[in-house]
Amino acid sequence: MPTSIKENYLKALHFLSLQSGVVSLTELGNAMEVSKPTVNDMVKKLAARGWVRHERYQPIQLTPEGHKAAALVIRKHRLSELFLYQVMGFGWEEVHDIAEEMEHIKSELFFQRMDELLRFPVFDPHGSPIPDKAGNMVTPSYQLLSHITSPCCVVLKAIRNSGTEFLKYLNEKNLQLGIELKITSIESFDGSISVSYGHCEQLVMSHSVSSLLWVEVVE
């Protein structure tokens, strides 16, 4: 049985290994805000349970079982977020922190009922895919708004960061998932992007904002 601390290590390993597939001890330690010896010990325990592969001085890799265990925690997290949003009426900027606690509830019944009530949803309130009971999730091929190189129309599909502050910023600007953004200009020197949408004539987004928004180009 993974303790909730081990579940958090698994989640961190999952997200950190998205790019290269492997994770360094130091990276994991930074993500979990613990020292290197702590990570080192924990990685041994995770390896003993078959969730990671690790050889001395080598980077860490999640095993298929580790990936599945991580996905099932992420499933609980994202189902919780959607439940908080849809059933309990929380704002999308409030759900992450509460879901961070709910994801460690062990009762399978609880999440099964949630899943049913929400009609087996595939996306959470931030547009992230919800893994199914087997730990599989869809992998939409969105692009980061910051990667768009020429003016076009895009639809906002997902938010890369579910931190409260950033979501509050989006609320202020009336930016919700599904909204259509018309890109009017791209400043190549600082990467800022001007968009218009809804009742907003022009919003200039810095690169640090546009790099957190997943979009889909409208043909």
Place this chain on the structure above:
Amino acid sequence: MPTSIKENYLKALHFLSLQSGVVSLTELGNAMEVSKPTVNDMVKKLAARGWVRHERYQPIQLTPEGHKAAALVIRKHRLSELFLYQVMGFGWEEVHDIAEEMEHIKSELFFQRMDELLRFPVFDPHGSPIPDKAGNMVTPSYQLLSHITSPCCVVLKAIRNSGTEFLKYLNEKNLQLGIELKITSIESFDGSISVSYGHCEQLVMSHSVSSLLWVEVVE
């Protein structure tokens, strides 16, 4: 901050001290299913935090702060039970175990929203009172069905034990809160009670069943 383990000790202390106001180390150890030295250590920690009063070789007593801390955990538990029952559609026999996990969620926002959605309820699905945010709860003056001495009509108001097995038994017999029971006879030698209600002509309840049902006499 009480860890979830300390919260469980506080709950146990609350329930065990209902009768006499004090609790022995041994009683608490039995309730928590831990050894006496473990209880002894924990009691020192609880005392250090001001939740219990304890002198060597003397019984343990919750302080007012301890009582309040316990009541706030019980509040989270009972709110969760009602939420699971009313909003999520669980049966009253399913909610206890899930609420046992939910009660340790720290987010105040979560329980505040629950409270609002449920319209500030005063009783959980088993008829137990829900403490308010200050830790105060109503104390209804019900009687145990097993204490009734002469045939009369009573209304089932609360269940003393929220264990799954007992509640499933009540489900089978179609016994719900609010139902009116006509007591037709009382066997003084074994304490069994015959009742009729709803579509049931006669049900003979053993003392062990009737001593778990809180009722109110109908005038």
Place this chain on the structure above:
DNA sequence: CTTCAAAGTTAGACATATCTAACTTTATTT
């Protein structure tokens, strides 16, 4: 191809929550 900083490991420590075995105190029983 040596040097050296970054990455990783080891050793030893601490806090929490638990245990068993042995000892002390309290209170009841004769």
Place this chain on the structure above:
DNA sequence: AAATAAAGTTAGATATGTCTAACTTTGAAG
């Protein structure tokens, strides 16, 4: 009042998750 069982305490051990300080390995730069 002495004996004794029950209740409570102490001592010493274990598991988990964490730390700092010191040491080793790896790999990149000169």
